[in-house]
Amino acid sequence: MASTENTAPKLSEDNPIKVLFDMASYWATIWGFIALCLWLEHQVLKRLDIESGGLQVAILLVSTPAIFLATVTCIQKTPKARLILERARYVVVLVVAALLGAYLHARHDSDSYESHLRDGAMLACAKIAACKESATQYANTR
Template sequence: MTRTDSTAPKLDEDDPIKVLFDMASYWATIWGLIAICLWLEHEVLKRLDIESASVRVAILLVSTPAIFLATVTRIQKNPKARLILERARYVVILVAAALLGAYLHANHKDDSYENALRDGAVLSCLKMASCKAAATEYANTR
């Protein structure tokens, strides 16, 4: 009897790293789709010149879940779209990691002792004219 199942090696579903990555990528993809739906609807509402913020919020609260569910239903029915979404999970995780890294880099506060020494040296050097001149000359020749 011939076997019809795939001969590709199967990953162990008990691997906690794989399970964690799968959960994170699915949820990040879902929230990414919701964010895209909200953004697109917001752009449409801006172009329709709806002035009232409460009307905008009401429309967004009603239409976003409807659009999201319609999109998910169509993705589930189309195998090619499902494959694209499975592959897009990795891109979503990479984008989320890049955004998190950029945010952490922008908001990083270095409270180390070396940083305090550097700041103190810069502030004290600004008070001495000869030190400031030497630092400026060093910076200009570098």
């Protein structure tokens, strides 16, 4: 069975892309876990009807680091938990990439040159009967 004692990325590796990916995936996992803790704690505080903003911030500032440190300690003591974390960080990278792609897609400016060209081509094609018919046939065959 493979040893899971050393799961941290080795900075002395020859492949800088792998080192960069390892460091990015670890940091994304850490910050993703912190964000998940904050969100869950906020939901609990809302259900407990603690509406005071200052009180919520104080509770979150104390409880989030405590939960994070307790979880890290548990993960360090349990080899199976470290193995699960090692595999989960790839999922975290995929989620971060999907969220970044969704954000960039939502923020895409439709005033770009390519967008204007596409709109102009669609308007021109709509006015030319043969072009419209060809585009309709092409779309129906796909």
